[in-house]
Structure formats: structure tokens, C-alpha cells
Amino acid sequence: MLLFLARRIGVMLVTALCLTFVVFYLTNLPAKLETLAKTQAGSRISDAEVASWLDRNGYNQPMLTRYGEWLGVAPGWTREDADGSVTGRCYRLADVSEPGAAPNRCGLIQGYWGNSTRFRADVADVISARLGATGILMLWVLIVMVPMALMVGVLAGMREGSRTDRSLSTFAIASTATPEYVSGVVFIALLASSTVGLSPLLVNWGVIDGPVLFQGNARSALEKITFWNFFLPVMTIALYGMGYVARITRASMTEVMTQQYIRTARLKGVSFRNIVLRHALRNALIAPFTVIMLQIPWLLNGVVIVEVLFSYPGFGWVLFEAAANNDIELLLAASVVAVVVVLITQLISDIGYVYLNPRIRIS
Amino acid sequence: MLDALTWPQIFAALALQLWPVWLAMVVLFAASISFKRSLGLYGKLFDSKVGMVGFALVIFWVFTALFADMIVTHDPLAQFSGMRNAVPGSALRDPGDGYPHFLLGGDALARDVFSRMVMGSREVLRIAPFAAMISFMIGISLGLPAGYIGGKLDTGLTFVANLVLAFPVILLFFLLVAPEIQNTAIPRVMAGVLFLMPVLFFTLLLNARYFTQPMKRNLYVGVVLLVGLWAYSGLAFNADPLGFWGMSPNLLNVFVAVVFVNAPTVFRIVRGITLDIKTRDYVAAAQTRGEGPWYIMLWEILPNARGPLIVDFCLRIGYTTILLGTLGFFGLGVAPESPDWGSTINQGRRLLTAFPHAALAPALALMSLVLGLNLLADGLREESLKD
Numbered sequence: 001m002l003l004f005l006a007r008r009i010g011v012m013l014v015t016a017l018c019l020t021f022v023v024f025y026l027t028n029l030p031a032k033l034e035t036l037a038k039t040q041a042g043s044r045i046s047d048a049e050v051a052s053w054l055d056r057n058g059y060n061q062p063m064l065t066r067y068g069e070w071l072g073v074a075p076g077w078t079r080e081d082a083d084g085s086v087t088g089r090c091y092r093l094a095d096v097s098e099p100g101a102a103p104n105r106c107g108l109i110q111g112y113w114g115n116s117t118r119f120r121a122d123v124a125d126v127i128s129a130r131l132g133a134t135g136i137l138m139l140w141v142l143i144v145m146v147p148m149a150l151m152v153g154v155l156a157g158m159r160e161g162s163r164t165d166r167s168l169s170t171f172a173i174a175s176t177a178t179p180e181y182v183s184g185v186v187f188i189a190l191l192a193s194s195t196v197g198l199s200p201l202l203v204n205w206g207v208i209d210g211p212v213l214f215q216g217n218a219r220s221a222l223e224k225i226t227f228w229n230f231f232l233p234v235m236t237i238a239l240y241g242m243g244y245v246a247r248i249t250r251a252s253m254t255e256v257m258t259q260q261y262i263r264t265a266r267l268k269g270v271s272f273r274n275i276v277l278r279h280a281l282r283n284a285l286i287a288p289f290t291v292i293m294l295q296i297p298w299l300l301n302g303v304v305i306v307e308v309l310f311s312y313p314g315f316g317w318v319l320f321e322a323a324a325n326n327d328i329e330l331l332l333a334a335s336v337v338a339v340v341v342v343l344i345t346q347l348i349s350d351i352g353y354v355y356l357n358p359r360i361r362i363s
Numbered sequence: 364m365l366d367a368l369t370w371p372q373i374f375a376a377l378a379l380q381l382w383p384v385w386l387a388m389v390v391l392f393a394a395s396i397s398f399k400r401s402l403g404l405y406g407k408l409f410d411s412k413v414g415m416v417g418f419a420l421v422i423f424w425v426f427t428a429l430f431a432d433m434i435v436t437h438d439p440l441a442q443f444s445g446m447r448n449a450v451p452g453s454a455l456r457d458p459g460d461g462y463p464h465f466l467l468g469g470d471a472l473a474r475d476v477f478s479r480m481v482m483g484s485r486e487v488l489r490i491a492p493f494a495a496m497i498s499f500m501i502g503i504s505l506g507l508p509a510g511y512i513g514g515k516l517d518t519g520l521t522f523v524a525n526l527v528l529a530f531p532v533i534l535l536f537f538l539l540v541a542p543e544i545q546n547t548a549i550p551r552v553m554a555g556v557l558f559l560m561p562v563l564f565f566t567l568l569l570n571a572r573y574f575t576q577p578m579k580r581n582l583y584v585g586v587v588l589l590v591g592l593w594a595y596s597g598l599a600f601n602a603d604p605l606g607f608w609g610m611s612p613n614l615l616n617v618f619v620a621v622v623f624v625n626a627p628t629v630f631r632i633v634r635g636i637t638l639d640i641k642t643r644d645y646v647a648a649a650q651t652r653g654e655g656p657w658y659i660m661l662w663e664i665l666p667n668a669r670g671p672l673i674v675d676f677c678l679r680i681g682y683t684t685i686l687l688g689t690l691g692f693f694g695l696g697v698a699p700e701s702p703d704w705g706s707t708i709n710q711g712r713r714l715l716t717a718f719p720h721a722a723l724a725p726a727l728a729l730m731s732l733v734l735g736l737n738l739l740a741d742g743l744r745e746e747s748l749k750d
Contacts, residue, residue, distance in 0.1 A: 011522075015526055018526055019529060022530075023534075026538040026539065026544070026549075027538065029543060031543035031546055031547060032543050035543065169741075170413070170738075173738060173741060174734055176737060177733040177734035177736075178730050178733075179685045181688060181692045181705070181726070182688075182726040182727075182730045185708060185712065185719070185722045185723060186726060188716060188719070189715065189722075189723050192716060193715070193717070193719055194716060195717055195718075196719055197719075212716075216715065297529075297531055300533065301532055301533045305533075308693075316533075319533070319537065323537035326543075331537070331538075335534055335538075339529065339531070343529060346529065
């Protein structure tokens with residue numbers, strides 16, 4: 001088990017290095033640096049001025065050197081000006097000016113994540129604040145999605161081919177066919193619009209006081225989460241993810257229900273209820289567990305879409321803003337966080353699978 | 364100026380406007396059902412209710428895309444005075460000889476929502492099936508040897524596939540589909556590698572089959588290389604001497620990104636199936652006969668893996684449609700006025716609470732197409748399991 005874990009973590013680190021380099025390369029392309037120079041030093045500067053700006057700010061070194069600097073394994077660049085003052089990557093990031101006062105290396109590993117040009121703040125602060133907001137959203141999504149998906153899957157897989165199975169399976173298929181930007185739009189039109197959908201009817205009947213039933217904008221959820229401002233974003237993400245998990249659960253459940261030990265239990269005279277709850281359920285939940293873990297990185301897609309659609313300023317919204325505004329340092333840091341989250345969930349899913357299923361052979 | 368239409372009138376007008384689609388669907392269904400016993404897996408689809416509903420939805424959009432020019436009521440890019448955010452069924456102020464109503468209303472720029480939705484189906488169906496097909500050829504050409512030969516090749520390819528899969532899709536799109544990237548060599552290089560795979564696939568496929576009959580082989584492989592490299596030069600490098608094949612830089616960028624995201628998943632599926640099938644007796648028999656590895660992979664293993672692959676192909680077209688919608692939703696890689704569904708939803712979402720029809724029509728269209736593909740896949744899976 002330990003050897004398996006060590007090898008798995010080793011592969012994970014190599015993957016993380018490769019992926020961060022790809023991200024670094026794609027965000028630091030010459031064209032993007034040029035855009036950065038223009039936004040920082042004025043949009044009307046000439047090509048020569050762009051080149052000198054890039055040179056003065058350490059962007060003219062080879063890609064690998066800069067990657068090393070950013071990661072914190074290579075010493076940061078320094079430059080001594082004619083008047084004797086020293087500047088450099090680490091001087092700026094540590095915000096010191098006396099020669100020799102800055103650390104030699106200053107990168108991701110040392111905790112220097114750089115500055116965001118979009119939010120004019122430290123990247124680490126921006127990310128940590130936004131991650132918290134997204135964490136709450138994800139928590140509620142999982143609380144809604146997992147029990148619903150498992151219930152639909154188990155109910156459908158319990159009696160294969162029955163009417164319940166057919167209708168629940170169709171529902172699961174329909175939910176996987178509805179991406180977040182479709183269900184979000186339908187939800188807002190149906191429940192959060194003051195001119196069409198349900199809300200005007202309910203106002204007419206005097207059921208609700210406000211103009212709309214649910215709020216189509218989740219910004220207020222940052223201060224205080226209520227059912228009325230958080231329900232739509234959570235449902236939008238949960239609905240798309242749910243169908244897939246439900247289908248895996250159903251497949252796993254139908255397979256378990258044909259096993260010999262279920263037949264034995266039935267012949268023994270155990271009630272159907274007890275067969276499902278005691279004998280089948282535990283074995284049927286191994287596959288969905290790994291799928292749920294692997295679903296988390298997939299939910300990131302939904303998080304970005306929903307946070308943009310409902311203007312909820314979380315991690316996904318930051319990622320979108322960083323990409324849209326060419327905020328290189330922020331985009332890099334957000335990508336690293338996203339990649340690390342994906343890799344860790346993969347690791348947990350692997351370990352969980354081995355742990356839950358004693359028959360698995362680790363080769 | 365005519366009166367605005369009521370909802371029943373709108374539906375009647377929509378049904379009337381879509382008459383070429385209904386006609387084509389009736390003909391196709393009548394022909395398919397009467398000959399279904401001699402049509403193989405396709406015919407068996409008409410035995411399953413789910414499969415038939417799915418097929419009907421998919422074929423509806425295929426015919427809509429085909430006959431789009433006859434169906435649209437107005438120019439999808441033209442703006443009409445007084446029709447900004449018009450509700451469905453509104454009458455035009457000065458229709459002239461044109462159609463007198465905006466059937467599904469107008470959008471924020473006073474364009475006809477219905478015509479844009481119909482034209483949008485063309486945008487989607489022009490990219491999604493081909494992107495899925497190329498992803499499949501790449502996944503097959505790499506997955507078969509990875510599963511069959513194994514060893515270092517397998518380890519290397521699996522590592523690369525996992526690398527791509529560990530990338531959150533949305534991040535990859537933000538990084539890969541951007542105006543700055545379009546001006547670099549990256550999309551061209553990626554297209555150069557990715558588009559070479561289908562040519563390679565067909566060459567290997569025919570060479571493995573006919574290398575014992577050199578005359579036939581030379582003819583078939585020659586034709587494939589001629590047509591394949593011709594299309595390849597045009598699509599990947601925009602260097603087609605005759606100007607028949609070609610792709611605009613932003614379309615190429617979108618295409619490459621979508622293929623790049625899909626191919627590793629197909630690779631994993633093909634590799635898994637190959638690992639399972641290569642232990643079968645007929646593979647051992649072919650090995651004893653002395654067949655070459657590519658013949659065994661492409662003519663023994665691949666045909667026997669077709670069931671799950673066909674099902675996944677349908678699902679993948681649906682997933683690609685969703686990905687294209689996501690790209691449009693974030694305004695990545697699409698032409699500014701493009702009527703594709705993703706960007707129409709994106710434009711409509713700003714006024715969503717007041718005038719939802721502009722975003723709702725393309726959203727429901729996209730959903731029905733993907734739902735159709737998923738149901739079709741489900742029907743095919745059920746029917747192919749019955750043998």
C-alpha cells in the first residue's frame with residue numbers, strides 16, 4: 001500500500017510539473033507579454049518601447065529560466081541601475097529596495113505568488129478569498145447532488161427494466177444533456193424573471209411579496225446565504241453532474257442485483273427491502289464513490305459557468321476575469337490551484353477505490 | 364402592419380415554416396421502418412422506442428441544418444427597425460415582401476431569433492460530428508497499439524493521455540482559444556499533428572488489408588493519400604492549391620481545441636476494449652496464421668469493438684456540442700456576429716430576466732439536440748447488447 005501510494009504521488013508530482021509548465025508557456029507567449037506591456041506602460045507605446053519594457057522587467061530571459069524563477073527553484077533576476085539602486089524580481093515581490101535585502105529565490109514554493117493586474121492585489125489573497133466562496137458553493141452542490149444521484153441510481157437499478165427504472169433513467173439522460181448554461185438560463189427565465197415564468201403568477205396570487213421567487217443574481221450570497229439567492233446556482237451545477245453519477249450507480253446496482261449472494265439472500269427469505277439495504281447497497285456504492293471524486297474537477301467547468309452567469313464572485317469567476325483581462329500571474333496561480341485540486345481528487349479516488357474494494361489487486 | 368400572433372398561431376406558423384424538415388423526416392422514417400430488417404444495427408434502432416425518439420430529434424436538427432436556407436424567415440444577421448427585444452409573434456413594422464412576423468421575437472440587436480436559431484444548427488452540425496470523428500480516429504490509431512503492443516509505448520501514451528485529462532477543460536479553453544494564440548504557430552502545429560492521424564489511419568487500414576495484392580493496394584492507398592494529403596494541406600496549413608479545403612483561423616483554433624480535449628478519452632476507451640479483446644481466441648488464431656500486428660488490430664480487434672465505439676461516438680457528438688456551446692458562452696473563438704447557439708445564449712443572458720426568449724430558444728435547441736444524441740446512444744446500446 002505504501003509503495004503504491006509513493007509511486008502514485010511521484011506520478012502526480014511529475015504531472016503537476018508538466019501541466020504547470022504548459023500553463024506557464026501558454027500564458028507567457030510573446031503576444032500575451034506584449035499585451036501585458038501595453039496595459040502596464042500605456043497602450044500607445046511603440047514596439048521598441050515594448051521591447052525595452054519587457055527587457056527591464058525580466059521577461060526577455062529564456063522560457064525555462066523564467067519558469068524556474070516563477071516556481072522558485074532558480075534565483076530571481078536582479079539588475080543594478082546606473083545610480084546604484086538594485087531592482088529585481090525578488091525585490092519587487094518582497095517589496096524591499098536595499099541591496100541584498102531580498103531573498104535569493106522567490107517563487108511559488110517560497111510563497112510569492114505575484115500581483116494581480118486586474119484586482120491590484122496580492123494573488124494569494126485574491127485566490128484564498130475567492131476559493132472560500134467557491135468552497136461553500138461546492139459544498140452545497142455536493143450536499144444536493146450526491147444523495148439525489150445515489151437515490152435515483154439505486155431506485156432505478158433495484159428492479160431493472162421496471163417502469164420506475166425507465167422513467168428515472170430517462171430523467172438521468174435528460175439531466176446529462178442539459179449543460180449548466182442551458183439549465184441556468186431556463187431556471188432564471190422560469191423562476192427568477194419578473195416579467196415571465198412563475199414569479200408574476202405567484203405575485204398575482206399574493207403568494208410571494210417580492211417581485212421574483214428566486215434571485216437570478218447570487219452576489220448577495222457572499223454576505224448572507226439564503227435559500228432564495230443560492231438555490232438556483234446550486235441546482236444548476238448539481239443537475240448536470242447528477243445524471244452521470246446516477247447512471248453509474250444504476251449500472252453498478254443492476255450488476256450487484258444479479259449476483260449469486262443476492263439470489264441466496266432472496267431464497268433464504270430475506271425481504272426485498274433488507275436485500276437492497278443490507279446486501280446490495282454497500283457493494284453497489286464502490287463505483288459511484290470513485291466517480292463522485294472524479295466528478296469534482298468536472299464540476300469546475302460548471303462552477304466557472306454558473307459563477308459567471310449568476311455573478312457570484314468565486315474562484316471560477318476569478319479564473320474567467322483573469323483569462324479575459326490577460327492577468328498573467330493570477331491566471332497562472334488559479335491554474336495551479338485547479339490542477340492541484342484535480343490531481344488530489346484523482347489520488348483520493350484511487351486510494352478510496354483500493355480501500356473500499358478489498359479484492360482489488362495493486363499491480 | 365399586421366397584428367401580433369398568439370402562441371397557438373406561433374406554433375402553427377413554426378410548424379408550417381419547417382415543412383421541408385417534416386417531409387424529409389416522414390420519407391426517411393417510412394423507408395427505414397419498411398426496410399428495417401435488412402439495415403443491420405441502424406434498422407434495429409426502430410425496434411426501441413427510446414432509440415427512435417432520439418433518432419427523430421437528431422435527424423430533425425440535421426434536416427433543419429440542411430434546409431436552413433428554405434426555413435429561415437429573415438436574414439439572421441440583418442437588423443430590423445423597431446424589433447429590438449420584440450416578444451415572440453411580433454409583427455414587423457414594414458415587412459415589404461418578406462415574412463411579416465418575428466416568430467420567436469427579436470434579440471437585443473433587433474435580429475430574428477428564429478432565423479438565428481435555425482442558422483445556428485448549421486454552425487454546430489458543421490463542427491461537432493467532424494471533431495468527434497477526428498477525435499475517434501486519433502483515439503483508435505493510438506489506443507489500438509497501446510493496448511495491443513503494451514510495454515513502454517503504452518506507458519508513455521497513457522501518461523500523455525492522463526496529462527491532458529488532468530487539465531480542467533475550461534482552463535484549457537481559456538488558454539488555448541484566444542486571439543493571441545490564433546496568431547502564433549500553436550494551432551497550426553497542433554492541427555498539423557492531429558489532422559495527420561486520419562490520413563495515417565486510412566493508409567494503415569487499407570495497407571494492412573491489401574498488401575498481399577500490390578495492384579489493389581497501390582490503387583486504394585494511392586487514392587487515400589492523394590485525397591487525404593490534399594485535404595490535410597488545406598485544413599491544417601491553409602495551403603490547398605485548388606482552394607477547395609480551408610478553415611478560418613478561429614474555426615481551426617476551436618476545432619483543434621475540441622479535438623484535443625476529446626481524443627484522450629477515446630484513447631482510454633479503445634485501449635481498454637483492446638486489452639479485453641486481445642485475449643480472445645480469434646486473435647490468437649490470427650497470430651498463429653502469421654498476420655501482422657496492424658492487420659490484427661485494424662481488421663480483427665477493431666470490428667469487434669464497434670458496438671461500444673458507435674455508442675460512444677453518439678455521446679461524443681453530444682459532448683462536443685456542449686463544449687462548442689461553452690466556448691460560445693464565453694465568447695471564445697467565434698466570429699462576432701456568428702449565430703451559433705453558445706454565443707447567442709451569451710448575448711441573450713444580459714437581458715435574461717426581462718426578455719428571456721432570445722437566450723431561451725437556442726438553449727432549448729441545444730438541449731434537444733444533445734438529448735436526442737444521448738437517447739440515440741442509449742437505444743443503440745440496448746439494441747447492440749441484444750445480439
